[in-house]
Amino acid sequence: MPGKIHPILRIKHQSPRDSKRVPTKIKLLTGTYIIQPLRYKIYKEGTEDHCIACDCKEETLEHLLIECEAWNYLRDPILQTIKNLLTANGDVREEDLTCEMTIQVLMNITKIQQLYRVTSDLMSQIEFQSRRLLFLIHNAQYQLVMKDQAKKKDA
Numbered sequence: 001m002p003g004k005i006h007p008i009l010r011i012k013h014q015s016p017r018d019s020k021r022v023p024t025k026i027k028l029l030t031g032t033y034i035i036q037p038l039r040y041k042i043y044k045e046g047t048e049d050h051c052i053a054c055d056c057k058e059e060t061l062e063h064l065l066i067e068c069e070a071w072n073y074l075r076d077p078i079l080q081t082i083k084n085l086l087t088a089n090g091d092v093r094e095e096d097l098t099c100e101m102t103i104q105v106l107m108n109i110t111k112i113q114q115l116y117r118v119t120s121d122l123m124s125q126i127e128f129q130s131r132r133l134l135f136l137i138h139n140a141q142y143q144l145v146m147k148d149q150a151k152k153k154d155a
Helices: 022-030 036-043 061-067 069-089 099-107 120-154
Strands: none
Touching: 022 120, 061 069, 061 099, 061 120, 069 099, 069 120, 099 120
């Protein structure tokens, strides 16, 4: 809504470093984060739609956040922490954590706050982990893009 602060920005930061992770989260949330199909369209870099990390599937938001095997080493421990927080402290059962629900938690925990009776403190802890994961994936992906650009420059 114009003129209103998004509820995700009202969640308390866990650390000063956490505030630096907000822009990546906001770009993902608002659809302005550049994934490979758009990067190709704008810069003609890489393959048209394949993920630059695994080169095996079209890069979509779902692929980037949940499916890409290249980011398992970053994703798995953080998603396990989020799952543990939700199942131990909220009204969430393990079977509730579908792919769609996981993306919702990563993108905007406020949408499920009332449904699963997530407290403000728990929401803050989960949001910290979410921002951390999104930022780590973003940085890892950015490093791949920079390596690819350097290779093209040298060729």
